[in-house]
Amino acid sequence: MSEPANSLGHSPVSFYAQSPTPGDVSARFPDLHPAFEKTAAIAEAHRCLYCFDAPCMSACPTHIDVPKFIKKIATGNLEGSAKTILDANILGASCSRACPVDVLCEGACVMHRYNKQPIEIGRLQRFAMDALHESGAPLPFNPGPDTGKRVALIGGGPASLACAAELRRRGIAADIYDARPLPGGLNTYGIAEYKLPLAESLREIDLLSQLGVTFHFNTTVDAAKLASLEAEYDAVFLGMGLGAIHKLGLAGEDLPGVTNALDYIAGYKSGAITTAPAKVAVIGAGNTAIDAANAAVRLGATEVTMVYRRGPEQMSAFSFEYEHAKQEGVKFLWHVVTAGLEGNGKLEALKLAKLEATADGSLVPVQGSEFTLPVDLIILAIGQATHTEFLSGDKVKLERGRILIDRATGQTSNPKYFAGGDCTNGGREVVDAVADGKRAGIGIAAALEAN
Amino acid sequence: MPTLETTFAGIKCLNPFWLASAPPTNCGEQIMRAFDAGWGGAVWKTIGAPVTNVSSRYSSIDWAGQKMMGFNNIELISDRPTQTNLDEIREVKRRYPKHVVIASLMVESNRESWHDIVDRAEDAGADGLELNFGCPHGMSERGMGSAVGQVPEYCQQITEWVKEKARTPVIVKLTPNISDIRIPARAAKRAKADAVSAINTINSITGINLDTLEPNPMVDGKSSHGGYCGPAVKPIALNMVQQVNSDYIDGDPIPMSGIGGIGTWQDAAEFILLGSGTVQVCTAAMHYGYRIVEDMADGLLNWMRQKGYNTIDDFRGLSLPNVREWKNLNLNYRVVAEIHADKCIGCQLCYTACWDGAHQCIHMDRTEGKAITFAGTDPRYAMHQANPHGMPTPDQRFAQSIMTISTTPIPKLDLDGLGELGPYATPLTRIPRVDEDECVGCNLCSLVCPVPDCITMERRDDPSIAPNTWAERVAAGAVPTGASDPNHGNPNHS
Numbered sequence: 001m002s003e004p005a006n007s008l009g010h011s012p013v014s015f016y017a018q019s020p021t022p023g024d025v026s027a028r029f030p031d032l033h034p035a036f037e038k039t040a041a042i043a044e045a046h047r048c049l050y051c052f053d054a055p056c057m058s059a060c061p062t063h064i065d066v067p068k069f070i071k072k073i074a075t076g077n078l079e080g081s082a083k084t085i086l087d088a089n090i091l092g093a094s095c096s097r098a099c100p101v102d103v104l105c106e107g108a109c110v111m112h113r114y115n116k117q118p119i120e121i122g123r124l125q126r127f128a129m130d131a132l133h134e135s136g137a138p139l140p141f142n143p144g145p146d147t148g149k150r151v152a153l154i155g156g157g158p159a160s161l162a163c164a165a166e167l168r169r170r171g172i173a174a175d176i177y178d179a180r181p182l183p184g185g186l187n188t189y190g191i192a193e194y195k196l197p198l199a200e201s202l203r204e205i206d207l208l209s210q211l212g213v214t215f216h217f218n219t220t221v222d223a224a225k226l227a228s229l230e231a232e233y234d235a236v237f238l239g240m241g242l243g244a245i246h247k248l249g250l251a252g253e254d255l256p257g258v259t260n261a262l263d264y265i266a267g268y269k270s271g272a273i274t275t276a277p278a279k280v281a282v283i284g285a286g287n288t289a290i291d292a293a294n295a296a297v298r299l300g301a302t303e304v305t306m307v308y309r310r311g312p313e314q315m316s317a318f319s320f321e322y323e324h325a326k327q328e329g330v331k332f333l334w335h336v337v338t339a340g341l342e343g344n345g346k347l348e349a350l351k352l353a354k355l356e357a358t359a360d361g362s363l364v365p366v367q368g369s370e371f372t373l374p375v376d377l378i379i380l381a382i383g384q385a386t387h388t389e390f391l392s393g394d395k396v397k398l399e400r401g402r403i404l405i406d407r408a409t410g411q412t413s414n415p416k417y418f419a420g421g422d423c424t425n426g427g428r429e430v431v432d433a434v435a436d437g438k439r440a441g442i443g444i445a446a447a448l449e450a451n
Numbered sequence: 452m453p454t455l456e457t458t459f460a461g462i463k464c465l466n467p468f469w470l471a472s473a474p475p476t477n478c479g480e481q482i483m484r485a486f487d488a489g490w491g492g493a494v495w496k497t498i499g500a501p502v503t504n505v506s507s508r509y510s511s512i513d514w515a516g517q518k519m520m521g522f523n524n525i526e527l528i529s530d531r532p533t534q535t536n537l538d539e540i541r542e543v544k545r546r547y548p549k550h551v552v553i554a555s556l557m558v559e560s561n562r563e564s565w566h567d568i569v570d571r572a573e574d575a576g577a578d579g580l581e582l583n584f585g586c587p588h589g590m591s592e593r594g595m596g597s598a599v600g601q602v603p604e605y606c607q608q609i610t611e612w613v614k615e616k617a618r619t620p621v622i623v624k625l626t627p628n629i630s631d632i633r634i635p636a637r638a639a640k641r642a643k644a645d646a647v648s649a650i651n652t653i654n655s656i657t658g659i660n661l662d663t664l665e666p667n668p669m670v671d672g673k674s675s676h677g678g679y680c681g682p683a684v685k686p687i688a689l690n691m692v693q694q695v696n697s698d699y700i701d702g703d704p705i706p707m708s709g710i711g712g713i714g715t716w717q718d719a720a721e722f723i724l725l726g727s728g729t730v731q732v733c734t735a736a737m738h739y740g741y742r743i744v745e746d747m748a749d750g751l752l753n754w755m756r757q758k759g760y761n762t763i764d765d766f767r768g769l770s771l772p773n774v775r776e777w778k779n780l781n782l783n784y785r786v787v788a789e790i791h792a793d794k795c796i797g798c799q800l801c802y803t804a805c806w807d808g809a810h811q812c813i814h815m816d817r818t819e820g821k822a823i824t825f826a827g828t829d830p831r832y833a834m835h836q837a838n839p840h841g842m843p844t845p846d847q848r849f850a851q852s853i854m855t856i857s858t859t860p861i862p863k864l865d866l867d868g869l870g871e872l873g874p875y876a877t878p879l880t881r882i883p884r885v886d887e888d889e890c891v892g893c894n895l896c897s898l899v900c901p902v903p904d905c906i907t908m909e910r911r912d913d914p915s916i917a918p919n920t921w922a923e924r925v926a927a928g929a930v931p932t933g934a935s936d937p938n939h940g941n942p943n944h945s
Contacts, residue, residue, distance in 0.1 A: 046516035049901055052803035053815075053849050055881065063853045074516075103860050113796040113877060114902060316861065407856050429859040439856075 015182055016206050019199035020271045028298045029193035032324075033097070033123055041127040045074035048119045051110055056121055059108035061435035062089035066105055070124055082132035083140040085125055090165040090438070091158055093133065093204045094187050095431045096125035098196045100287075102320050104431070139207045144171030149448045152177060152233040154221050155240035157185020158430045159421025159437035161208055163237050163410075166441025168211040172448065177219045177229070185241055186422075187430055189266040192291040194298075198269045223392045230416065234451075235444050238396070238403060238412070238419035239437060242427055243387030245380055248283070250341055257347030261292035261381035268295055276301040277376030281350055282330075283307050283338055285315035289381030290322070293330045296379065305331045305373065307338060309355055309363055337363070339370060341378070349374045384427060402426055410440025411447065418444050453755040455491070455748060457763040459728040460620040460646040460706040462578050464551050466491035467719065467763050468744050471710055471731035472555035472581060472624075475741070477529065479539030483546060488741035489748055492551030494648075494731060497528035497583045498536045499558040499568055500595060510657045510667030510677070521683035522734045523655045525668060525675050527589045528557055533568075537575040544576035552576070553622065557583040557595050560605065562612045569616045579619045582610060582644075584635070585626035585651025587678050597651070600626035603638035610642030620645035622708060625695070628654050632691045637701040648708035648731060649695060650688045652678025681734040685712030689725055693774050696726030714743065716750030723763060724770035778925075781918035786892040786908040788813075788885045794905035797881030801896035801906060806845050812889035813896060814842050818880050840889065887911065 036044065048070040056066040064085055072081035085092035101107070101122040109118035149172045153160035156178030164174035182188055188201040209215070221229070221240070230236055245260035247253055259267075261282070267273035276299035282289050285308035296304045306325070308315060311334045315322060325332075333352065340351035354369035386401030397404045397413035403424045405411060410418040420436025422428065455466035469492035470476045470485055482493045504527055514520040529536055544552055554572035558564040572580060584606055586596030599605045606623065613621050623639035625632055627650040639647055654676050657667050666674035688711020696704045709727030713719055714735030722730045735743050760766045790801065790813075805813035838844055843851075885896075897906040924930045931939040 043516055049798050049800065051797075052799040052845060053852050054799075055797060058852050058855065059857060061857050061859060063855075063857075100859060110796040110798045110877075425858065428861070432858050435856075435858075 013209075014206050015184075015202035015209070016199055018182060019202055020182075021193070021198045021269055022271045022274060025268055025271065025274055025299075026193065026197065029197070029295075031097075032192075032194040033126075035130060036120075036123050036127040038127075041073055041124060042076075044120050044124060045070045047111075047117075048074075049110065049114075055108035055110060056105035056119075059104050060088075061104075061429075061431045062095070062438060063435075064088040064092065064105075064125070066121055066125075069128060070119065070121070073124055073128055078128055078131040079135075079137070079140070081128035085128060086132075086139060086141070088438075089431070089434055090139075090162050090208060091187065091204060091430065091434050092125060093129035094158070094191075094196055094201055095434065096122050096129055097200065098187070098191050098430045100318050100320070100429060103318060133203055133207075138210050141165075141169055141211065143168045143212050146173075147171040147448070149173065149234045150175065150232075151235045151237060151444055152229040153237040153239055154226070154229075155185055155238070155421075155423075156180070156183040156215060156217075157239055157241050157421060158187045158433040159239035159241075159423075159440070160185075160237060161187075161205065161213070162434040162437030163239060163418070163420065163441040163444070164213040164437075165208055165211060166438055167444060168213055170441075170445040172234075172445060173214070174212075175214045175216060175233070177216045177221050177225075179218065179220045181217050183215050183217070185239075186262075189269060190262055190288075191430070192265065192294060193269055194294075221390055223390050226390055226395075234416075234448055236417050237410075237437075237440055237444065238391075238417060238423055239421045239433070240387055241422040241433075242384035245384050246382050248338055248341075248380065248382070250338065252341030252343060252347070255341060255343050255347045256345075257343065257375070257377050258341065259377065259379055261288045261379050262384070264292050264379050265295060268299060273299065275299055278302045279375045279377070280304045281307055281373060281375045281378045282381055283378060284381035284383070285310075285312075285317055285332075286381060286383070287317045287321050289379075290317050290325045290330075292379045292381055293325055294328045296377070297328045297330060301377075303331070304329070305333055305375075307333045307336050307350070307352065307373075309335070309337050311335060333373075335363075337365060339365070342372070347375060347378060350378060384422075387423065400426075405436075405440075406443075408439060409443030409446070410436060411443055415447070453752055453761045455752060455763065457728065459551075459708065460579065460622065462492075462551055462620055463549075464491045464729060465549055466748055467723065467727075467729040468492070468747055469494055469551065469553070469708065469729050469731045470736060470741075471733040472497050472553075472583065473733040473737070474524075474526065475733060475736045478531070478536075479543045482539075482543050482552070485736075485741045485744075486543075486547050486550045489744040490550075490741065492553065492578075492729065494553040494555050494581050495529075495536065495540060495577075497555040497557045497586070498533055498572065499528060499556050499564075499583075500590070500593070502527040502530050502589070504530050505670045507668045507670060510674075511681070512657050512683070519681055519734070519738050521655075521657065521679055522681035522737070523652070523657045523668070523677035523679045525588050525670075525677040528555075528583065528586065533571070537571055540572070540575040540577055544578075551578050553579045553581050555581040555583050555624070556613075557586065557590060560594055560599065560609060565609060565612045566616045569613055573618055577619060579622060579645075580613065580617055581622040581624050581648060582613060583624055583651075584609070585624045587626060587628050587652055587654045588676060597626040597628050600624075600635050600651070601629050603634050606635045607638035607642045610639055610644050614643050622646040622648050624651055624710075625649040625691075626651045627687060627691055627711075631694075633694055633698045633700070636695045636698065640702040640705060644705060646706035646708060646728075647695060648710055650684070650691050650711045652680045653684055653687065655679030680712065681738075682712045682714060685718060688712055689721060692722060692727060693725045693771065696768065697771055697774065714738075716747045716754065719747055719751055720754060720766075721770075723767050725774075726768040726771055728763070728767060776922075778922040779920050781920060782924070783912055783916050783919045785910070785912035787887045787890040787911050788892070788894075788896045788906055789909045790883055790885055790896075790906050791904065792877075792879075792882045794902050795877050795882045796902055796905075797877040798901060799881065799883060800899045800901065802883045803845050804895050804899045809893050809895045810889060810891050811838060811840055811842070812886040812891075813883045814840075814886060815848060815880070815883055816842070817882055817884050840886070 069081045069084040105121040106118040153176045167174040184201045276296040280296040280301040282293040339353045342349040350373045353365040355363040403419040418440040420440045421433035472494040476493045508526040511519040511522045554577035584600030590596035591598040623644045708729045709722030710731040900906040
């Protein structure tokens with residue numbers, strides 16, 4: 001199926017209305033950071049010092065003018081506040097919920113040095129964006145006058161969405177091709193439901209589609225498809241993200257009861273998974289691993305264990321994510337490696353071995369330290385592979401599987417190809433993908449205009 | 452131990468804190484509760500001419516999330532029967548003989564009416580009389596209140612009528628709705644008033660309802676100018692109190708009961724330092740209740756003890772000699788701003804304030820070499836190159852900032868082992884620098900800085916150079932003769 005879901009001038013299909021998340025799953029994942037009540041938002045907005053050239057703005061990859069949108073909340077100009085946010089970040093609503101603000105805007109807030117209480121920028125941003133969504137108003141932007149130029153975007157995640165918005169504002173047609181049935185990529189399918197509900201991601205994309213962005217769902221782009229797109233379009237944006245999660249490479253990995261974190265998170269968010277078995281192990285200790293472990297707890301597992309080869313000081317998850325997992329009741333096995341999967345017809349236990357560091361820093365199993373952890377389900381979260389096979393030949397220059405780009409314009413080594421998001425940075429945050437997509441959209445428009 | 456007991460125009464006071472004539476002093480029951488809370492005196496809600504009040508009556512303006520920075524009212528004088536008020540004055544004085552009850556009076560402008568009300572108020576036991584020549588709304592349209600206070604002859608005439616009869620001290624309450632408040636004050640002195648009080652409320656419209664386009668406070672879709680008061684008016688009141696208390700025309704200054712935006716002991720101390728013998732409070736008590744007087748008394752006593760003052764009179768008026776005409780200020784005194792980097796949080800409010808609101812002498816160049824050229828190619832900023840110091844403008848810096856590429860840090864990878872909860876030190880790039888040669892010492896940066904003691908004003912004049920004032924320069928013939936004189940202009944901006 002490759003029917004455009006909408007086109008400019010027609011009433012767009014509501015993706016929001018198609019949200020598949022079951023109510024009883026949603027009920028188990030209430031907002032981790034609840035919405036501001038109005039008077040609380042205004043009081044918090046008044047606390048902002050209104051810094052000049054603010055550090056929060058610099059820390060934000062999309063450079064949202066934070067003091068500006070916060071002061072607009074303080075004056076009751078919520079419409080202007082939302083426009084300020086969207087002007088810099090077309091996915092301002094998703095980012096307000098999904099961003100690790102502790103290491104971004106709120107981490108940079110000067111209040112850390114003033115009274116130790118940073119402004120709650122993320123929640124204020126959500127307040128302004130929620131107000132826009134509740135008002136039913138469209139995006140405060142119009143498509144630019146039609147230039148006749150057309151761009152194909154591979155992948156429907158945040159990078160492509162942000163790129164498409166910039167293109168549409170400049171009168172360039174933006175056709176998004178995505179393998180899934182709904183848009184948004186990891187923004188829709190990959191973020192813990194208590195941070196960003198799937199439906200909220202779709203609601204934001206509904207607004208975006210009013211700009212005339214066209215979607216082609218259930219469409220896998222292979223080398224042949226790419227060749228035809230390249231011939232058909234004036235430019236191609238690569239925003240397909242990363243590929244599948246790595247496997248352990250052990251016997252038994254095909255047993256029922258073995259899954260990976262992205263499938264697990266997408267599964268419960270889209271209603272395919274509604275309960276968890278009693279004993280769950282998560283292999284890995286990144287942010288996605290923690291999202292999966294917390295999800296297993298919320299879905300009913302009684303014992304969730306995270307298994308990691310190194311110690312807590314080396315885990316790649318943010319420390320606030322680690323703290324959150326501990327609060328959820330997740331247990332941790334540090335300095336342990338998975339040595340085998342055991343089970344008869346389905347997974348029954350993990351064989352684990354303790355690790356110790358050698359003089360050169362490498363980790364080796366301790367002799368005789370093997371033990372068994374009974375599990376019903378293991379969730380692999382040990383990093384994603386790249387997904388660049390369809391870029392056969394030397395179409396664009398890669399480095400360790402990542403697409404090389406000019407950071408300022410998103411342009412690849414092939415002048416007709418631009419790229420952004422996880423496929424270029426190896427996997428960062430939604431807001432990084434949005435920033436990449438925004439720069440690439442502006443870069444594509446400039447390049448097409450120069451032609 | 453210091454004491455708050457004091458004597459004002461011959462009236463003994465337990466403390467200098469009086470409730471002003473207003474809704475908090477509407478009736479005896481209220482005033483007795485106020486005395487229980489610690490107020491030393493109360494000026495009764497004005498008694499006299501018959502009135503009918505409107506609904507609604509009050510409005511206010513809020514500021515940055517704080518309620519009632521300024522307050523106004525269109526309420527008239529007491530709408531209770533005069534005899535009821537007088538009976539209650541008698542009862543309050545019977546129960547609280549040591550507390551001060553002042554009767555505020557306003558009647559039609561004829562001798563008989565004033566003689567009658569003075570007699571009745573004093574018979575009821577009032578310790579003194581306050582003549583309401585200040586109320587700016589409603590009553591003034593009927594020839595009373597500020598309509599009297601704005602005409603020195605009326606002010607003098609009525610005060611003389613009152614003095615013919617009065618056995619207790621007479622306080623004339625002055626209106627600020629006049630170009631020079633000293634004029635009615637002199638009229639009061641000529642009429643042998645015993646004291647003055649200032650200021651009454653200021654004519655105001657507090658705001659417009661942006662939904663209905665009706666001003667506040669709204670009465671059936673309409674409003675009327677009302678009397679403005681509250682914290683916002685304190686600077687205006689302090690100035691007027693100082694002007695009256697430093698005025699020696701038509702006699703030495705007479706006792707002053709200071710009024711206008713007083714809500715704390717600091718406010719009270721300031722009014723007393725400018726010569727007030729008592730202070731009167733209304734808005735703060737309307738906002739928070741009578742209980743505020745506890746800290747006013749406690750705080751003032753603590754401050755007096757720290758400063759070594761035993762009585763109100765020990766510090767009353769001490770700041771008056773420090774207020775001079777501008778022409779008598781020392782032109783050779785010079786301070787410059789100093790930013791204490793260890794306290795700076797990097798908000799850059801001083802930077803933008805100095806560039807847009809002052810003299811463009813704070814720069815963000817601590818980590819830049821001298822040769823840096825900045826965003827000079829952007830045609831939008833071409834005009835900025837004309838700035839007097841050749842430095843990048845705030846807009847250029849902002850434009851530079853939003854062009855930088857930043858990414859979400861990955862712990863252990865990007866944060867160099869510090870972790871995302873690093874020490875939060877202010878980066879040197881965000882700590883502004885003051886160009887002392889260009890700084891005119893205006894104070895603005897230190898005023899906008901949110902951090903106490905982060906920006907201080909440091910003295911930089913040569914102490915060996917004698918003070919020199921404009922008046923002295925005029926006397927010596929050493930001032931520029933006009934706008935085309937080559938010596939015209941501040942030497943700091945040569």
